[in-house]
Amino acid sequence: MDGLLIDSEDKYTMITNEVLEMYGKPKLPWSIKAQLQGRPQPEASKIFHDWAKLPITPEETAVKQLSLQQKYFPQCSPLPGVPTLLDNLVSTQSTNQPVHIALATSSHSKNFELKSGHLKELFKAFSEPHRVLGDDPRIGKGRGKPLPDIYLLALETINEDLRKKGEAEIKPEECLVFEDAVPGVEAGRRAGMQVVWVPHPGLLEAYKGREGEVLAGRTGAHKEEEKTAAEKEAEELQSSRVQGAGQPGEIGDGFGQILSTLEDFPYARYGIQLP
Structure with a gap:
């Protein structure tokens, strides 16, 4: 959601810079x-304060x-x-090749409402059961992006419906x-999924020359040596449930693509047929 569907990442930057300016910081x-983008708040806070x-x-x-979020997020x-993309994806529900969509965001419920409450028309594309937020109790503690759990859970919300229909x-x-975020790309790749990376120009510049690593989920956003024994056990369990889950991709494997914008999205490249 943040920085991909809505311009909330720019708001985060504005808020952070206002706080930094209060104390004469750059x-x-x-x-x-x-490093902050896409991560759960506790991890992002530690990186920022260090x-x-x-x-x-x-x-x-x-x-x-x-206090500043209350001011800026409703804007x-x-x-x-984005509106056209979501409308087009939803429109496929009337075809024999429907695209099922879900929202997977690290934003907690209160922040989600602050950012999206005035954008009900946009977010109606995601039904309530297909919204997975950062404080969803089904996501284990410390299991946010760049780990794959949130995307695997989003997929499960879709598959649960399909099973009920016998599909x-x-x-x-x-x-x-x-x-849009590097930890998020890694989460998607570790979930065994294809990823479209739509980075902010500033982020793309920061990773210039490392684009292949980002698209493969191999930037080291989640370092193996930093995992606790419990995290490793949980990841191994998840990997046993979904083949390939928990492992990043390979550089140049074609499962990751960069787009500068979601305008004129290449539906045909992904086999999406619009009505």
């Missing part, structure tokens, strides 16, 4: 911003950010091409993840 560079070294606690920072707007389930490799 603006947030893309080298740090790239860099910013503000003279206030993370809790005090969060209070200041929350979020759809990014170029064939969708396999991970038949899924297409839309992402």
Whole structure:
């Protein structure tokens, strides 16, 4: 959602820079911003504070950010091409090759409502059962992006409906993840899914020369040596449930593509037939 469907990532940057300015700190560079995108709040907060070294606690920072979020998040707007893309995907439900869509976001319920409450028409494309938010209790603690769980759960919400209808389930490799953030791309690839990466120009510049690593989910956003024993056990269990889950892709394997915008999306490339 953030930075992919709506311009909330720009709002996050604006909010963060206002807090940094209060303490005479430099603006947030893309080298740090790239590490924050798509991650659950606790992990993002630690990365930010290790860099910013503000003279206030993370809790005090969060209070200041929350106040500014109340101001800026209700101003979020759809990014170029998004309304048309969602309308087109929903329209396939009337064909014999319907595309099923779900939302997988690290944003918690309160922030989701702040950002999307005034955009009901846009988000009606995602029915309530097919919205997986960052505080969904079905996502284990510490199992947010760049781990694959949120995308596998989003797929399960779709497959649950298909099973009820007696229809064939969708396999991970038949899924297409839309992402703007590097940890999110890794999450999609670790879920065994294809990924379209639509990065902010600043993010793309920060990863210049490493695009292949990003598309394969091999930037090291989730380092193996940092995993706890419990995380490794949970990932092995998840991998046993879904073939290929938990492992990144290979550079140049064709499962990842870069788009500069969601305008004029190449539906035919992914076998999507519009009515």
